[in-house]
Amino acid sequence: MKALILSDSHGLTELLEVISKRHREDVDLMIHCGDSELEIDAKELQGFHVVRGNCDFRGEFPEEFIHQENDVKIYATHGHLYGIKQTLQKLHYRCRELGATIACFGHSHMLGAEVIDGILFINPGSILLPRMRKEKTYAIIDTYGKSAKVIFYSIDGKELLSSSFDLNQ
Template sequence: MPKVLIISDSHGLTDEVQAIKERHADEVDIMIHCGDSELAYDAEPMHGYYKVQGNCDMDNRYPEEVSIDVGNVSIFATHGHLHNVKSTLMPLSYRADELGASIICFGHSHTAAAEKVKDKLFINPGSIRLPRGRDEKTYATLYWEEPSEATIEFYSDQGIIIPDMTVDVDLTAEE
């Protein structure tokens, strides 16, 4: 069962990013940081993450986006500021089409959410520094049984699952 850790908008936090990485290191296949870490690309807490540049990241070594194949799915990760995510998910959807991705991970809005729209799963892990819409500082994991059943779990920055945010989706059905 493939499993992915997704974090975003940590805005300068180092110990927390490191702790989350260490907490889940033995249970995930990949880790994604969706930008605005405000850390150097090669900073120790960022080692092991697929990472992208957010609007607050000044290190130009970060790519604007990454595309990752995990198991039977393709994941597209970006921060979201270049795709107008605070207004619409359409530009993200179009870019995912170009990349052949069915799962899109992004940040920027600091709002934790997971939503299946037609054949795509959009995941924003929220922020472990400055959350919006909820009190909890959040990050997420995604795991799935091939070929179709996926679960997104949101955690507080302390590693506690937030049960009312858990989302189960069928990756093969259009919704």
């Protein structure tokens, strides 16, 4: 399974469409981890599974999204309800409750990917207001069996970082 993950677009429309068009034929799933600040039926969000962020007041987006394919279960949320700027512990507990192997979230605008206790946590950064780096970013995860590869891209489609992870629990 291959998934495009982005977050914190904060009202951007044209760039969402550009990224979607660039990758939609190559991915099985597109996830927006919140703070789109768009209406739920915005054409720019077409094809994305979108969760509600702390700045999303214009649509009735769900708080979380769950997708399972084979042995991989992806859990997506914005992160503000789990205090991810302080710790990933509450998000980790939620993933354990659900049996999720991958957690996708935004909120902090800081990209990162790491495995903690068998769960891969991915924050794609922000395509508008990045923190701790200058590049505006998004991610693509490619899972195969119990392995995953996460590639972070700048908004112009250039690969910035790539890491492989073992999802064995």
